[in-house]
Amino acid sequence: MKQEGRIVIAQSVVGVVENSDGGRSAPSAVLPRLPLADIVQPDSPRLSGLSDEHARLLANSDAELPPILVNRRTMRVVDGAHRLLAAKLRGQEAIDVDFCDCDNDEAFVLAVEKNVMHGLPLSRAERTAAADRILGAYPEWSDRAIAAVVGLSHKTVGSIRRRFAKNTEPVTHRRGRDGRLRPVNGAAARAKVSSLLADRQGASLREIAREAGVSPDTVRSVRNVRDVRNVRDARDESRRAEAPTAAAPRAVPSPEHEGPQAAPRRASACVRIQETGPAGRSALMRSLRSDPSLRLSESGRALLRLLDVYAMGPDDWARIGGDVPAHRLGEIAQLARECGRIWHNFAAALEQRQRDAVEA
Numbered sequence: 001m002k003q004e005g006r007i008v009i010a011q012s013v014v015g016v017v018e019n020s021d022g023g024r025s026a027p028s029a030v031l032p033r034l035p036l037a038d039i040v041q042p043d044s045p046r047l048s049g050l051s052d053e054h055a056r057l058l059a060n061s062d063a064e065l066p067p068i069l070v071n072r073r074t075m076r077v078v079d080g081a082h083r084l085l086a087a088k089l090r091g092q093e094a095i096d097v098d099f100c101d102c103d104n105d106e107a108f109v110l111a112v113e114k115n116v117m118h119g120l121p122l123s124r125a126e127r128t129a130a131a132d133r134i135l136g137a138y139p140e141w142s143d144r145a146i147a148a149v150v151g152l153s154h155k156t157v158g159s160i161r162r163r164f165a166k167n168t169e170p171v172t173h174r175r176g177r178d179g180r181l182r183p184v185n186g187a188a189a190r191a192k193v194s195s196l197l198a199d200r201q202g203a204s205l206r207e208i209a210r211e212a213g214v215s216p217d218t219v220r221s222v223r224n225v226r227d228v229r230n231v232r233d234a235r236d237e238s239r240r241a242e243a244p245t246a247a248a249p250r251a252v253p254s255p256e257h258e259g260p261q262a263a264p265r266r267a268s269a270c271v272r273i274q275e276t277g278p279a280g281r282s283a284l285m286r287s288l289r290s291d292p293s294l295r296l297s298e299s300g301r302a303l304l305r306l307l308d309v310y311a312m313g314p315d316d317w318a319r320i321g322g323d324v325p326a327h328r329l330g331e332i333a334q335l336a337r338e339c340g341r342i343w344h345n346f347a348a349a350l351e352q353r354q355r356d357a358v359e360a
Contacts, residue, residue: 031067033094036087039070042077043104045112045122045130050081054120058086067096069114071107078107079114105137109149116151127152128160135164189214193222224290 044050058065065087068080077084078100087095100110112130115122122130131150134141135157143154143161150157193212197219200208205216205223212219285307294300324332 031096031098034070034075034097035094036084036092038075039068039084039095039097040074040076042081042111043108044081045108045115045126046081047123047126047129050085051120052085055082055085055089058082059089067098069110070097070099072099072101073103074107076107078111079119082120108137109134113149116149122151124152128156131157131160132164135161139164190218190222193219194226197223197226224286 065083066080068083069078070076071078084095100107102110108130112122112127112134116127127150131146131152134146134149138146143157147154147157189212193208193214196203196208196212205219208219209216288294288307289304291300294304
């Protein structure tokens with residue numbers, strides 16, 4: 001992004017316009033007047049030149065015309081060539097002006113943007129030619145940033161870029177309308193982030209983002225995907241280890257009515273949870289919280305609040321258990337056992353749904 005006083009990419013490319021005293025122009029400000037003879041003709045994006053008919057319409061109007069925009073460095077018109085011609089037709093010797101301070105490429109961008117927003121519209125051919133020229137001056141600008149200036153779709157700008165790119169050096173990053181640089185090859189950038197996350201596990205999101213040349217949000221997204229994949233791999237490995245055992249029964253018995261064979265199944269489930277570990281539980285909870293199908297529904301949000309308990313470690317449970325008042329130990333133990341039975345039935349019902357879906 002260029003310094004203040006130059007053109008920057010925000011919602012679109014904006015030129016900083018100043019009056020002769022260096023302040024921003026305002027309706028109440030006294031605008032400077034320049035002699036028409038001191039003003040240089042514009043570097044216009046209009047391929048066919050000025051429209052005499054449009055200039056005559058402006059000259060014959062009783063309305064006071066807005067000031068023209070002039071580049072202080074070159075005294076060349078940036079915006080208002082038809083108003084300048086209308087002033088000549090009226091017989092004026094001077095005209096009100098606003099000033100901008102920029103180089104030739106910046107002045108052209110500003111001229112295109114101004115002519116897209118108001119005045120006699122640019123033709124599609126003129127907009128296309130302007131996009132081609134801006135690509136030559138600013139190849140690092142994104143398709144959407146250029147589209148916002150020239151008034152074309154970003155897809156059209158992309159097709160112009162592909163034609164233009166045959167004779168230019170490839171760029172690795174592009175600057176968007178918000179002024180931020182982003183990698184052109186997103187897959188390569190995400191692969192680099194994944195490698196950095198593996199090699200530098202203690203680094204912060206911003207450190208990884210800065211080294212990979214991406215945003216912290218991209219690093220967070222890659223990390224979440226890695227966490228989900230790690231949890232899935234751990235589960236798959238656990239399932240493969242248990243493959244020789246008999247399939248679980250379709251019935252959903254409560255713990256009080258389970259037979260002797262139920263203890264190994266419960267022990268096996270505990271082993272899977274222990275193998276996952278606190279880090280795996282935290283990763284799984286992060287993945288669940290980021291799932292829109294859960295996060296954006298009322299029942300899903302309620303389930304996530306209940307499952308937050310799942311991420312607690314043994315030390316947390318020991319601390320909570322140690323704080324239970326002695327006269328309530330039996331009652332809370334009874335409720336905890338009942339909660340365990342409810343969760344057991346809930347888990348078994350979900351597993352049954354999963355088996356039914358696979359068999360279907």
